[in-house]
Amino acid sequence: MYTLGEFIIENKDGYSHSKESLLRFFSSIKLAAKAVHKEVNKAGLTKNIGSSGKKNIQGENQQKLDFFSHKTFIDSFKSREVVCGIASEESRDFIIIDKKINNPIEDQYIVLIDPLDGSSNIDVNVSIGTIFSVYKMKYTNKCKLTINDFLQKGNQQIIAGYIIYGTSTMLVYTTGNGVHGFTLDPSIGTFYLSHPNISFPEKEKIYSINDGNYVKFSNGIKKFIRYCQEEYENRPYTARYIGSLVGDFHRNIIHGGIYMYPKTSLFPNGKLRLLYECNPIAFLTEQAGGKASNGYKRILDIQPASLHQRTPFICGPNKMVNKLEEFIKKYE
Template identity: 45%
Template structure:
């Protein structure tokens, strides 16, 4: 029988490696915390698998704080994560796309050490047409009381993330995460109900063959983005590029991680500050991209260097392989 490694076993192995390297023994807190995310992901996956058979498709009948129509599965996924993570003593606060304010817990800073920021079901409007959706999460360490309040702990730079990841619900359900020591992919094995290691130390190719962007908005982009895409289309980087755009952020990012190329969500005249949310979309994906050898920027600066001003702050988002992103930096996109 072939040996398998579950995500829990993988984390334990990394903790043992840390003990050997630093002499500092891991407490197992992070493993317990991540188990809350994987449990919620399996609950969501089960609902998605039966979406056409039970009443979970369609609109919930309310808008979230973003002014977007909530889907029934948005609400379910949000409740699943809040429940599974809220029970963990190590969690000080939970920040969700679906909630206007953070959910906080009156836990001592010595116990409640972590803040989890998440988009419970990104791309949920695609559920009705059976297109991939995903969950995105970011883990921050709470600042010591003498260094900042809980609110200041939530609004930390992206480079201070201690972990980030996403779950992609598709033909298979995949968990990708990093703790700053490489990127690892796990696939849910329905036979045993566990996420099993399937991609070790994932690396984004230095150059790809695809660009991914909603070209219907091109007329309202800054001119530099249109010039950049024209350069890709006409072989300016030494190869011809094909367009691939799913319209589901996690799916588009996952393809870019595996195949290389570039994914763009430029500012528009209607949304000059960008559309994607910094804390629970751009930051975690940027952390993963950098750990895999890629680059993530606003078009002019590193995503992870932005100081957040609010939990639902938006940003332009450009992410991809080194070669494509170097070319983007050379283009005056503003």
């Protein structure tokens, strides 16, 4: 059984950038993930649970574990000679690691991260996760990091993945050569390959959407929900929704289903963040044989305009996403 490090070394030909940089990057990811795993698993026994009483840059209530996860991943990235810039969903501005820019090595990574996705579920012991997205530094201004390094299209990602903290802790990632999942053995602190070559099943079973927003949805979305509920051609589909993007996506990529967080009358630009959530999950979706869209165009082709830009988001098997886009085109 491969460890994560062994798998990277064995499959070095499937990655076009520096193997050393990739190993260093995942060393920092593993270190931070294990620290968050440990804290999440004892959250009910510590004071590190519940709201911090503060709001983040998104105007949302910040949980104590949000701040812990943010600090843990930032500190871990700073300790490696590979990351030169970080943007977090919990920070207003991007963070520059000066020494990495002044002394660049072969590969310099730009990391965008949602340190703790689904944190509103912490208090009720539901699966939560970390989402990360990685780009190469552009080197457009004498090695000086600028906002443009972070506002790259999703199709420029070189690594994307997530960690899910659930019944077990798993790290799932892609470098553009398939999607692979590794499960943490907490007794020895090692991630082992448990889910090689993950792809969406041929038979779709699930649709995931917050039906509580039904009256705020557009006609196209409402029509598609009714389509999912019809008893015809392997339907009705089963409705499953956790409220944690990582949890919902992980279930759907394993069992087969579509995830939807469309625009609403309250959030006409959508609610999920393009850079921290949608781009990395879209990269994983396409590598698993699926499709990711905002309802009108490919997520990975959207040019970001700001760090905390929001967008409608749909991802899942090609057939289901194509069908939803048909409804949107017809009824909107």
